Amino acid sequence: MTDSARAAQPSYVVLPREITDKPTVLAFLSSHFARIGESVWRQRIVDGKVHWQDGTLIGLASPYRPTARVYYYREVIEEAKVPFAERILFQDANIILAYKPHFLPVTPSGNYVNECLVHRLRRSTGIDTISPAHRLDRETAGVILMTVQPATRHRYHQLFVEGNIRKDYQALAKLTPALIAQHQRGQLDLPIHWTVKNRMQPSEPSFIMQVVPGEANTHSQISLVAIKGDIGLFHLSPITGKTHQLRVHMQSLGMPLLNDRFYPTLLPKGPDNFQQPLKLIAQRLAFIDPLTHVHHQIECDGVELNGG
Numbered sequence: 001m002t003d004s005a006r007a008a009q010p011s012y013v014v015l016p017r018e019i020t021d022k023p024t025v026l027a028f029l030s031s032h033f034a035r036i037g038e039s040v041w042r043q044r045i046v047d048g049k050v051h052w053q054d055g056t057l058i059g060l061a062s063p064y065r066p067t068a069r070v071y072y073y074r075e076v077i078e079e080a081k082v083p084f085a086e087r088i089l090f091q092d093a094n095i096i097l098a099y100k101p102h103f104l105p106v107t108p109s110g111n112y113v114n115e116c117l118v119h120r121l122r123r124s125t126g127i128d129t130i131s132p133a134h135r136l137d138r139e140t141a142g143v144i145l146m147t148v149q150p151a152t153r154h155r156y157h158q159l160f161v162e163g164n165i166r167k168d169y170q171a172l173a174k175l176t177p178a179l180i181a182q183h184q185r186g187q188l189d190l191p192i193h194w195t196v197k198n199r200m201q202p203s204e205p206s207f208i209m210q211v212v213p214g215e216a217n218t219h220s221q222i223s224l225v226a227i228k229g230d231i232g233l234f235h236l237s238p239i240t241g242k243t244h245q246l247r248v249h250m251q252s253l254g255m256p257l258l259n260d261r262f263y264p265t266l267l268p269k270g271p272d273n274f275q276q277p278l279k280l281i282a283q284r285l286a287f288i289d290p291l292t293h294v295h296h297q298i299e300c301d302g303v304e305l306n307g308g
Helices: 023-033 038-046 117-125 148-161 177-184 243-251
Strands: 002-006 011-014 050-052 069-072 077-080 087-091 097-098 143-149 167-174 192-202 207-214 219-230 231-238 278-288 295-299
Touching: 023 038, 023 069, 038 231, 087 117, 087 295, 097 117, 117 143, 117 278, 143 148, 167 243, 192 243, 207 243, 231 243
Parallel strands: 143 278
Antiparallel strands: 002 077, 011 069, 050 069, 087 097, 097 143, 167 231, 167 278, 192 207, 192 219, 219 231, 278 295
């Protein structure tokens, strides 16, 4: 099911101080968002869909104002509906710990403007200041920390910057032929642990990550804890937080995650198969709240080891 959609919440862009060759806001938007095109921006401005921070509408001839914020509403012709529900697992005055289902983006991206966790939570709670404290891939389900108060948001960001929060994931992957052979001979003692450290950087296309030579900038702890047939159940804890880190680290062990459309091979873009979610779940977040000093350990259901 799809519908034409306009974002319920505006996005904004800060006009860079160093840009001096764009006389108008329209010229900047047309250049900065070249994929959208000048004609679309021109129509949005004519329709009153672009404005300054105070709500004053921006016109076709409005001059460029360095460091000013320009607000606009993302639009897509068709927005896919994600048929899975989010859940609030914990809420107080400062934070919400929520379960994000597979396929649902955290914030507006691509063809999703309102079908995202932030908008769903803002709508269900009536709190329009909800914002994520960290990332979770659209394809990944699990526990995510959202902040409520803009004034205290940075305190929760710091938990991740300083490594004061523990993230535990569960995943399913097909075992390597060597591990399968060992298991069939009864020579595999579980759990098996791996420490994975390597250097990751964007590949081509840029939303895909790759391992490259050089000093490590990623670190994960991975354990194989159970086996059924040729499928293993893994517990994973990312020490660093690079994009797609766990997916790439599992691939580097020769065991890419089940139903991964990016690794080891980028599959052609197509509609989501809701019957085959990526077998990766952010199963637990544990941290001491920097404001209330409450020790949180919030969990959701993990993946089921049923052969796939």
